[in-house]
Amino acid sequence: MDSIFLPSDDDIIALTRAWVDEAVIGLNLCPFAKAVQVKQQIRYVISHADQETDLQQDLTNELLHLHDSDPEILDTTLLILPRILQDFLDYNNFLDSADATLVEHKLEGEIQIASFHPDYQFAGTAVTDIDNYTNRSPFPILHLLRESSIDRAVESFPDASAIFDRNVATMRRLGLEGWNQLGFVVSKKQHQLSKKSC
Known part of the structure; x- marks a missing residue:
């Protein structure tokens, strides 16, 4: 990404927090996210x-850092990548290296890496398919999650396997027009336009 269009670090964090609040929690794309957000256990x-x-x-x-931290204080980390892997294919290819890093540090089975990207695309879908927006974020993100937290969340949410299908249904109801009206989407576009006019 050209640095002239790159928001400040504070704005990047603010946009990412807004995405968590408005999309991940607001649209209930992840029913487990609200508790850790309320307890301020997410590291940005x-x-x-x-x-x-x-x-x-x-x-x-x-x-x-996540592995060594007290789970009551730090439950999950969002590693935000504003300067690299802007192309989704490059990002997707890097995920293999990310998983290899888990193995290298003997963290497989303890920490899992979930993927979010502005141009996220599931296999077998068109780029413009609204289903992809369940995993679209303002910037490329590597989401580091404790396996123990996932296990607890699944136990408390008996129909966890239905989350993906429910999310797709949510996105189809919302539609692209509804997505584009979310505050973090509007804010990012306004920032890009203001930078271009400078």
Whole structure:
């Protein structure tokens, strides 16, 4: 991403928090997210990496930080990537390296990495398919989750396997027009327009 169109770190965090509040929690795309947000157990971290080797180091640092932290204080981390992997195919390819990092540090089975991207596309869908918006975020994000938290959440939500189908139904009801009216989407577009006019 060209740095001239890049928001400040504060704005990047604010847009990401707004996405969590308005889309992830507001649309109930993840029924487990509200509790950790209310308890302030989500860590929002920006990677300033513009090379994959630097991103790999940032990811390693955050994985180890999450692993070593008290789960009552830190439950999950959103590693935000505003300067790298803007192309979804590049991002998708990097996920293999991210999973290999889990194995390398013996964190497989303890921490899981979920993926979100502005151009997220599920296999077998068209780029414009509204279903993809369940995993679309204002910036590329690596979401680091504790497996123990996922297990507890699934136990408390007996129909966890139906979440994806319910999310797709939610997005289809909302539609692209509804999505584009969400505050974080509007804010990001306004920021880009204001930078272009400078």
